[in-house]
C-alpha cells in the first residue's frame with residue numbers, strides 16, 4: 738500500500754542537509770511546486786463551482802417562490818372569477834324570473850302567459866284538444882282599497898292570487914293580467930270541465946276573510962271561452978273579456994260562458 742507524503746514531510750526532506758547532493762532533489766522540488774499549483778487551481782475551480790451552485794440554488798429558490806406566489810394569485814383570481822360567474826348566472830336567472838313574473842303576487846305576468854298560450858296553439862295545431870281561457874276580475878276592488886287602505890288591498894290581491902292558484906291543476910296557469918284582473922290558461926280543457934274549475938275558484942274566493950273577520954271579503958266575476966281551431970288567439974282573448982264584461986253587467990260574482 739502506498740501512502741502519500743504530506744507537504745510538511747516533503748519540505749523536511751528537501752531541506753534535509755543529508756539530501757542536498759541527491760540528484761533527485763530538484764526534480765522532487767519541481768514536482769512539489771507543480772502539485773501545489775494543481776491543487777490551488779483545483780481549489781479555485783471548486784470555489785467557483787460552489788459559488789455557481791449556491792447562486793443557481795438561490796435563483797431556483799427565488800423562481801420557485803415567485804411561481805408559488807403567482808400560482809396562489811391565479812387560484813385567488815380563479816376563485817373570484819368563479820364566484821363572479823356564479824353570481825352573474827344567479828342574477829341572470831333572477832332577471833329572467835323577474836321579467837316573467839308579477840312582482841306583487843309572484844304569478845306569471847302577461848308575457849309568460851302569452852308564451853304559454855303560443856305553446857298551446859302549437860299543441861292544438863298538432864291535433865291536441867283545445868284550451869280554455871278564463872278572464873277573472875275582483876268585484877268592487879276599489880272598495881277594499883278605500884276601506885282598508887292600499888297596503889291591505891295589495892295583501893288581498895296576494896291572497897286572491899294564492900286562492901286561485903290552489904284550485905288549479907299542475908299544468909294550468911294563472912297570470913296577473915293587470916290590476917285586479919287575472920287570466921287562467923287551462924290546457925286541453927273543454928268548457929264543461931273549465932266551468933266546474935272556475936266555480937270552484939269562485940267558491941274559494943267567497944270564503945276568503947280578512948284578519949279573523951267572518952264576513953266574506955270578496956267575490957270575482959269570470960268570463961270563459963274555448964280556443965276555436967285556427968282562429969287568431971286575440972279573438973279568443975277578446976271573447977273571454979267580453980264574457981267577463983257580461984258577468985259584471987249581469988250583477989257580478991258570476992261566470993259567463995261564451996263558447997265561440
Ligand SMILES: Nc1nc2c(ncn2[C@@H]2O[C@H](COP(=O)(O)OP(=O)(O)OP(=O)(O)O)[C@@H](O)[C@H]2O)c(=O)[nH]1
Nearest residue numbers: 874875876877878879880882887888890891916917
Ligand atoms: N291595492 C292595489 N289596488 C289595485 C292594484 N291594481 C289595481 N288596483 C285597484 O283596483 C281598483 C279597480 O277599480 P275598478 O276598475 O273601478 O273596479 P272595481 O272597483 O274592482 O269594480 P268592478 O271591477 O266594476 O267590480 C282600483 O281602485 C285600483 O286602484 C294593486 O296592485 N294594488
